[in-house]
Amino acid sequence: MHTLKLKYITHEFHYPDIHESAAWMRHVLSSEFFWAVFALVVLIGILVTLAILASTGNLQTPEVPIDRPYYPFFP
Numbered sequence: 001m002h003t004l005k006l007k008y009i010t011h012e013f014h015y016p017d018i019h020e021s022a023a024w025m026r027h028v029l030s031s032e033f034f035w036a037v038f039a040l041v042v043l044i045g046i047l048v049t050l051a052i053l054a055s056t057g058n059l060q061t062p063e064v065p066i067d068r069p070y071y072p073f074f075p
Contacts (some may be wrong), residue, residue, distance in 0.1 A: 016024075028034050
């Protein structure tokens with residue numbers, strides 16, 4: 001019977017060491033492009049959150065009388 005012996009092949013996986021990970025993180029965090037994109041994402045997130053919170057108020061549509069036209073007479 002054929003079985004996968006995963007516990008014997010785990011030594012073939014590549015795990016970056018701490019030095020490589022720290023160097024990559026230092027490179028990313030010192031990039032001006034990263035901080036610009038991060039600020040843009042945070043700003044868009046704040047605006048979307050505020051739009052959602054602002055629209056959770058009264059969303060009822062005004063009742064329009066049938067005998068009067070909508071525009072420009074109805075407020």
